[in-house]
Amino acid sequence: MSGHTIPTTIEEVLAEFRESGALLEGHFKLSSGKHSGHYLQCARVLMNPARADRLAQGVVAGIPGDILDRVDVVVSPAMGGIIIGQEVARVLGKDAMFLERPDGIFHLRRGFALEPGAKVLMVEDVVTTGLSSREAIAAVAKEGGEVIAECSLIDRSMGTVDLGVPFFPLAAFDFPTYDEGNIPDALAAVAVTKPGSRKE
Template identity: 40%
Template structure:
């Protein structure tokens, strides 16, 4: 499956000057909502991701996704695997489990995102699930931004990856974009102003 081609064909591979959630800047951004707005395509992607996870022998009970970006990807993965789907969300800046969702002691979880960059949000969700008695067995994402090692792709791991070394990450593809600190951004040096992804439609 050519995930890069899919993102480009669906207007989800954006080029410009973007302010990332980390505070850094990038010339490229993956807008997964443009891919996941098509239910048939979302189903196809999740089915492929489910096959990869099954091929690697990972057994789990539930998929948990960090809101908001991971909700659709996590739900579709759970559907493809015939598992339960829940999500965490930020309350006063901290990940929380709400809406009546519960975690059973020893329940096995995959944390699923649409995009894994450094894995910060996924790790926050994982820690919350563990605090509630659950067990994290793996992480998953439609696409990986090149910082974390993907078990099925065998790419390298960068120092900025926040995911634990002892839990595999599965993804449909790997994208490697240059990311700049605001003080060292060549786009800023050229006089461009960064936009926060999602603040405009294109």
């Protein structure tokens, strides 16, 4: 085990993924259509509640106090953000809600409602292009709240993503990805797996 310290460095975060079997190695076709030799399975790293708590504490430690002081409620997009959102809310002593999009557009269901003008911390597991984050932020505005910042476990954009609000990932890193016609021979020799939940 990693000594149960709160992970704050990329190495410590990757150690949590490795220890939980959540860093997969092979040949993966990502939801973006690109290919990679690595895949991070966030649901699996959060499977253990003590590990999820450590990671959430690491996330919160990276958010400035003046932002944390203003947060009224935590909101996450389903499915990936639900567990880390719940854990971040627990660390902050706030309520957690999640957005769903059964019809393709994010909105609150299940009796969830935001107070008018509620200050929201958006919590994601992984941010890559930022598209779903921006959709979720827009949905919060439509529901009457205001996203004042977003945080995530992993920023796969390596700091290039623009969400329109301050963004505080626990760890910004990515593994090399390749276009369909540009896959290295060593990777091409490995059978392809399509992880993730997004429909092609």
